[in-house]
Amino acid sequence: MFPLTEENKHVAQLLLSTGTCPRCIFRFCGVDFHAPYKLPYKELLNELQKFLEIEKDELVLEVPNPPPKKIRLQELEDGIDGIDNLSQNGEGRVSVIEDGSIASKSSNLNVCNVCLGILQEFCEKEFIKKVCQKVEASGFEFTNLVFSVSFPPQLSVREHAAWLLVKQEMGKQSLSLGRNDIVQLKEAYKWITHPLFSEELGVPIDGKSLFEVSVVFAHPETVEDCHFLRAICPDCFKPAKNKQSVFTRMAVMKALTKIKEEDFRKQFPCPPNSPKAVCTVLEIECAHGAVFVAGRYNKYSRNLPQTPWIIDGERKLESSVEELISDHLLAVFKAESFNFSSSGREDVDVRTLGNGRPFAIELVNPHRVHFTSQEIKELQQKINNSSNKIQVRDLQLVTREAIGHMKEGEEEKTKSYSALIWTNKVIQKKDIEFLNDIKDLKIDQKTPLRVLHRRPLAVRTRIIHSMETRYVDEHHFHLYLKTQAGTYIKEFVHGDFGRTKPNIGSLMNVTADILELDVESVDVDWPPALDD
Amino acid sequence: LNKCQFIYSCAGRSTVWYEEELYQPITQHQIFAPYRICVITLAESHPVLQSGKTIKSVSYQISTNCSRLQNKVSGKFKRGAQFLTELAPLCKIYCSDGEEYTVSSCVRGRLMEVNENILHEPSILQEKPSTEGYIAVVLPKFEESKSITEGLLTQQQYEEVLVKRIHAATATSRASRGITTTTAPTPPQPARSVC
Numbered sequence: 001m002f003p004l005t006e007e008n009k010h011v012a013q014l015l016l017s018t019g020t021c022p023r024c025i026f027r028f029c030g031v032d033f034h035a036p037y038k039l040p041y042k043e044l045l046n047e048l049q050k051f052l053e054i055e056k057d058e059l060v061l062e063v064p065n066p067p068p069k070k071i072r073l074q075e076l077e078d079g080i081d082g083i084d085n086l087s088q089n090g091e092g093r094v095s096v097i098e099d100g101s102i103a104s105k106s107s108n109l110n111v112c113n114v115c116l117g118i119l120q121e122f123c124e125k126e127f128i129k130k131v132c133q134k135v136e137a138s139g140f141e142f143t144n145l146v147f148s149v150s151f152p153p154q155l156s157v158r159e160h161a162a163w164l165l166v167k168q169e170m171g172k173q174s175l176s177l178g179r180n181d182i183v184q185l186k187e188a189y190k191w192i193t194h195p196l197f198s199e200e201l202g203v204p205i206d207g208k209s210l211f212e213v214s215v216v217f218a219h220p221e222t223v224e225d226c227h228f229l230r231a232i233c234p235d236c237f238k239p240a241k242n243k244q245s246v247f248t249r250m251a252v253m254k255a256l257t258k259i260k261e262e263d264f265r266k267q268f269p270c271p272p273n274s275p276k277a278v279c280t281v282l283e284i285e286c287a288h289g290a291v292f293v294a295g296r297y298n299k300y301s302r303n304l305p306q307t308p309w310i311i312d313g314e315r316k317l318e319s320s321v322e323e324l325i326s327d328h329l330l331a332v333f334k335a336e337s338f339n340f341s342s343s344g345r346e347d348v349d350v351r352t353l354g355n356g357r358p359f360a361i362e363l364v365n366p367h368r369v370h371f372t373s374q375e376i377k378e379l380q381q382k383i384n385n386s387s388n389k390i391q392v393r394d395l396q397l398v399t400r401e402a403i404g405h406m407k408e409g410e411e412e413k414t415k416s417y418s419a420l421i422w423t424n425k426v427i428q429k430k431d432i433e434f435l436n437d438i439k440d441l442k443i444d445q446k447t448p449l450r451v452l453h454r455r456p457l458a459v460r461t462r463i464i465h466s467m468e469t470r471y472v473d474e475h476h477f478h479l480y481l482k483t484q485a486g487t488y489i490k491e492f493v494h495g496d497f498g499r500t501k502p503n504i505g506s507l508m509n510v511t512a513d514i515l516e517l518d519v520e521s522v523d524v525d526w527p528p529a530l531d532d
Numbered sequence: 533l534n535k536c537q538f539i540y541s542c543a544g545r546s547t548v549w550y551e552e553e554l555y556q557p558i559t560q561h562q563i564f565a566p567y568r569i570c571v572i573t574l575a576e577s578h579p580v581l582q583s584g585k586t587i588k589s590v591s592y593q594i595s596t597n598c599s600r601l602q603n604k605v606s607g608k609f610k611r612g613a614q615f616l617t618e619l620a621p622l623c624k625i626y627c628s629d630g631e632e633y634t635v636s637s638c639v640r641g642r643l644m645e646v647n648e649n650i651l652h653e654p655s656i657l658q659e660k661p662s663t664e665g666y667i668a669v670v671l672p673k674f675e676e677s678k679s680i681t682e683g684l685l686t687q688q689q690y691e692e693v694l695v696k697r698i699h700a701a702t703a704t705s706r707a708s709r710g711i712t713t714t715t716a717p718t719p720p721q722p723a724r725s726v727c
Contacts, residue, residue: 446645449569453671456608457644497571498649498656498664511663 002047003036004029011169013052018271020162021112022048023119023192027183028166034191041120110274114162115185116155116219117278123192131284132200135213138286139334141368142211144203149189150216152279153252154225158272159185160256165270210289210369216282221275223247228267229255291363293329294398294406294527295380296356297321297342301389302349302516307340309348317348324390326361328383334367343406343524344415344485347517354416354521356393358406371397394530405526413523414465416482417489420516421504423475431508432469432477438507439466446499448491462487479504480520490514570639570670572622574661577694579633581661586628587654592646594621594634600646600668610671613642622646622668625657641672 004012008029015025022044023037031037036044111117121127135145163182170177194205197213226247230237233255237246256264264270299321306321322340330338342359346352371379373396380395441464447455463484470478481489488500493514495503505512574581592600598614600622605613616622616637623646625633637643646668650657657665 449571449669452569452644452669454608457605457610495663497666498647498660 002051003031003033004048004051007173007175009052010173011166011175012048014165014169015162015271016048016052018165019110019113019274020271021115021120023123023188024112024114024162024185027119027185027188028162030177030181030183032181032183037119037123037188037192038195041124111276111278113272113274114155114158116152116158116222116275118151118155118185118189118217119192121278122217122281123189125196128193128196129200131213131215132197134284135201135286139367140211140286140288141370142203142209142288143370144206144209145197145201145211145213146207146209147190147194147197147205148212148214149186149193150214151185151249152217152219152222153247153249154219154222155185156249156252156256157225157229157268160264161268161270161272164261164265210291212287212289214283214285214287216285217279218282219275219279221277225268226252229259232263232267233258287365288367288369290400291333291366291369292360292398292400292403293333293363293376293395294358294360294402295325295392295395296358296522296527297325297352298354298356298391298393299346299350299352299389300391302351304389305348306342306345319389321390322361324387325359325383325392328379328386329361329363332371332379333363333369335363336365338363341403341406343410343413343522346519347490350517350519352519352522354519356391357519357522358524358526360398360403360406360527394527396527396530398527402527406524408524411485413485414482415485415487415522416480416520418518418520419479419481419489419493419514420472421477421479421493422513422515423477423508424511426474427471427477427508427510428474429471432471435467435469435479435504435507438464440464441467441502443487443492443503444501445488445491446496448488448496449499460486464492476515489517569644570641570672572635572637572639572667572670573665574635574657574667575690576661578661579631580625580627581658585631585658587657588626588628590650590654590657591624591626592622592651594624600643601648603643603646605642605644610642610644613644613671616641616643616670625654635667637668637670639670639672641670644669644671 003026011029012025015028016022020028022041025048026036039047112120163179166177166182198204229252230246236251236255236258239246303317304319304321305317308320308323309316326338326340329335339362340359341362342357344357346357376395376397380392383390383392383395443462443464445460445462447457447460464487465482465484467482468480470480472478479493481492483489483492488496491500491503493504493512495501495505495512498506503512579585580587594600600614603612603614605611617640618636618638620637622635622637622643625635627633647664647666650665650667659665
């Protein structure tokens with residue numbers, strides 16, 4: 001059923017004669033249900049014509065298809081005479097038609113002066129198919145999608161001009177359609193295109209989807225349409241670092257709310273003039289939101305950094321914990337890049353034993369995201385088979401929110417260690433027994449010298465909850481400690497020039513050094529343990 | 533001095549460098565430089581460390597307007613640090629025999645901290661000059677951190693100098709600055725970048 005009624009006639013007539021397309025006419029008449037917009041363009045034009053009882057040759061937008069050139073020009077000139085006072089771009093229209101031997105029906109039609117073609121060819125099946133082809137070629141795996149579209153800022157200016165025109169016309173008839181009754185361009189666009197996408201790609205549109213298809217339109221011909229706004233509202237258009245152009249959609253919209261009607265009309269034609277060409281498609285891109293994989297790692301090498309160790313472009317040590325784990329994930333998830341984080345970390349020369357240290361990897365723009373728990377188990381096995389320097393357990397997909405648990409552990413939870421200690425003085429078993437009885441020892445640690453170049457200078461109070469010793473020989477013993485998170489163990493042993501007090505050396509009244517250190521446990525109960 | 537290197541065998545290996553003052557030939561300093569940090573300590577041949585000397589007091593007030601104790605650094609980039617040149621005085625050591633010694637920085641950079649423990653307990657300066665009795669911690673500019681050790685002596689060269697001195701007719705003639713080559717293995721710590 002045709003959505004316009006008698007009271008819309010004047011506005012519809014005015015808009016059509018000034019070069020506005022049927023769907024934009026619907027919008028400015030407040031048509032807010034989807035069905036009319038989805039009808040094919042040609043049909044809409046015909047219905048509109050019938051509704052307005054216009055003769056075919058008076059129609060500005062449609063050109064008969066395919067008449068010989070001469071006749072067309074003649075008809076057009078007739079048409080142009082009639083509406084010359086309304087159009088400012090007659091010449092342009094002629095040139096479009098001269099090209100008229102183009103088969104595609106959309107290029108036979110003049111470009112809408114409000115939507116610049118967005119609600120003409122760019123919402124129809126042919127274009128959507130083209131976009132979907134690109135989506136399918138991109139190789140992403142998805143079960144739903146969110147569609148985002150970006151229009152050139154000058155559309156807001158044209159919309160505003162059309163609105164002023166319509167408002168004036170309605171004033172004559174004392175109609176009460178308000179600004180908010182006008183259907184937004186983007187909204188109408190999505191009403192039409194969402195079902196087309198779903199049908200073509202076989203998946204639903206879901207605003208919460210992690211898979212985003214984005215289309216960006218531009219209209220180089222009218223880029224300067226916005227520039228007059230800068231003179232009137234200069235502070236809307238302050239240059240920002242990251243923006244190429246100062247005339248962003250937001251800035252333009254803001255200026256339009258500030259500008260007075262008279263000033264606007266002086267600088268911009270109402271109705272807007274008809275452009276020569278439709279919008280161009282600047283980009284069609286697909287991207288998938290990040291997915292997160294968590295687990296726990298053990299480190300068995302005393303020569304492996306957690307992250308790649310590169311100084312002046314030169315790699316100082318081969319590989320790293322993060323690469324040994326992430327490289328496999330990157331390949332399987334077909335991701336662009338990754339971000340590795342863990343609940344604390346250990347030095348190059350320290351092993352991580354026990355249940356291992358929790359970690360999480362953010363996989364950026366993954367092309368493959370659906371994995372069964374069996375597949376993840378196999379991935380874990382693959383990682384473990386590929387290296388004896390690290391081992392991984394409890395590998396699983398997690399949400400972004402879950403990462404918070406891991407970082408919590410870093411600051412709050414306890415850790416336990418075992419260290420091999422050397423003493424300068426000869427020791428007997430009885431000399432180390434007293435350490436077993438010390439509970440919740442408070443120590444003050446100035447920022448260790450070995451990290452002072454990259455950490456602020458400060459004093460940190462930490463607690464050594466408990467210790468246990470095992471005598472080895474006259475100059476060596478094993479020390480097991482359970483400490484508060486953030487304790488520097490090495491410095492607790494050798495004292496760091498006396499900047500960690502008390503320390504093992506001061507407690508035993510010897511000079512002590514640490515020969516080996518292992519992390520025995522990281523007491524964080526995340527990620528959830530999986531049965532193997 | 534092997535002992536001192538051993539202490540960092542696990543935590544981070546450091547090299548010990550020696551400085552021989554041209555202007556105050558009897559003052560010698562010892563600089564540990566793990567990574568980019570320099571710890572200034574007295575070298576074994578320093579007069580204060582010779583037997584028979586008693587330290588009366590140590591002072592960080594090096595001039596009327598400047599006390600090293602006022603040094604306050606904040607943040608990761610250590611803003612507010614006092615800037616030191618090689619000859620900048622760090623502290624003064626007053627001995628019971630009336631002798632007074634000024635310890636200079638020997639290293640260009642920003643002063644991180646001075647050791648307040650030797651104020652309260654001057655004896656540790658003599659008992660543990662290379663560890664708990666350190667004088668100060670200095671952070672050279674990143675661009676200069678490699679060249680810091682130019683103009684300094686390795687331990688071996690230092691010991692050779694001492695031997696030469698013992699054989700020399702007078703206490704010092706022309707002290708010569710040795711050209712150093714680093715002998716320390718690269719520290720194995722997982723610094724993300726040397727910032």
